[in-house]
Amino acid sequence: MSDAAAQTVLSFYSLSPPLVRRIESLGNAGGWSGSQIWKIELASSAVGNALRGVPGTADSPQFLCLRRHPESWKVPDRLRFVHNLLARVHAGGLSVVPVPLRTSSGETVLEHTGFLWELTPWMPGGADFHARPTRARLRCALQTLARFHLLAVTEGVPRVSFNLAPAVFVRQGTLRRIGEHAARIEAHLRPELGDELDARATRLLRPMRDVGVRLAPQLAPFAEQHWYQQPVIRDIWHDHVLFTGDEVTGIVDFGAMNVDTPLTDVARLVGSLVGDDSNARRFALDAYAESRPLTEEDLHLVELLDASGQVVAAVNWLTWLYVDRRDMGPPEPIIHRLDEIVRRLEWMAAR
DSSP states (O other): OOHHHHHHHHHTTTOOTTSEEEEEEEETTTOOSSOEEEEEEEOHHHHHHHTTTOTTOSSOOSEEEEEEOOTTOOOHHHHHHHHHHHHHHHHTTOTTSOOOOOOTTSOSOEEETTEEEEEEEOOOSBOOGGGSOOHHHHHHHHHHHHHHHHHTTSTTOOOOEEEEOHHHHHHHHHHHTHHHHHHHHHHTOOSOOOHHHHHHHHHHHHHHHHHHHHHHHHHHHHHTSEEEEEEEOSOOOGGGEEEETTEEEEEOOOTTOEEEOTHHHHHHHHHHHHTTOHHHHHHHHHHHHTTSOOOHHHHHHHHHHHHHHHHHHHHHHHIIIIISOOOOSOHHHHHHHHHHHHHHHHHHHHO
16 A cells, blocks of 8 residues: 555645654555555644644544545545534534544545545544453443434434334345355355365355344344434444443444444444343343333344344355455454354354
């Protein structure tokens, strides 16, 4: 990756040497969305100028996050919608979301070299819940999500509806065709990608198919119901929630944000943090419900969205790797992700 492109982009924010102390290329930063990330270290004299107009930055960070969105992002208005919503949520008091900075011309979205770019504060903390899975942290994570959902529908935010939920509809479509997906993937397992990946792919196919077949009729009635919808994150999971001590100090990566049922966020976050631990799941859902009450029907759908999400994840990963033959980056994080999916689907299949 060229740091020259990053330097050029920073100049649109009136940030050039010596105001920029260091530009560190992080590649995809361990993600698979196609975004490219740079960590920008500022000279102390540049901090106040860089963050002018950004609410809640009295304790200005020395670092910024420069993101180049993937080539598939071609609609600036979609990114502006995300940016406007983050600014509104932040202004409502949720300081753990990054407010995009504005260029010298006042824009939060920059188009350069055929890509869309954004610059935000670097959020503090680490995505280390699994290393320290305390109840205090779990409670904070779910209450932070509930607060985000409440602030995301404050006055002036459009796109609130009551309709068929995309998350449910899409999952049901995958489950209905789970046999076709499994057969297609199985037919493309050669040429091999390596012992570690191939072993997990082979192991995933059966529980993916079995759990998908079992869930399809359970999810079908929910796919035909109308659900309350609003702007939601849609990709909030363990690696996107940053902690300092027991407090959530950052939520990152809003590239998948769209209008859907908030229950898809709840299912995604709970499943990624505590998996199939029934006691921890109940605790997490109770913590969320303190701010946004959940009905019994909501709770049932959360369970189905979480379970079906594992099937969809297996289908997507095996399709990307073996059918599409995409270059998804280093194998180690992919193997770790597949291990998580295998563990959960085998547990579900054995129930």
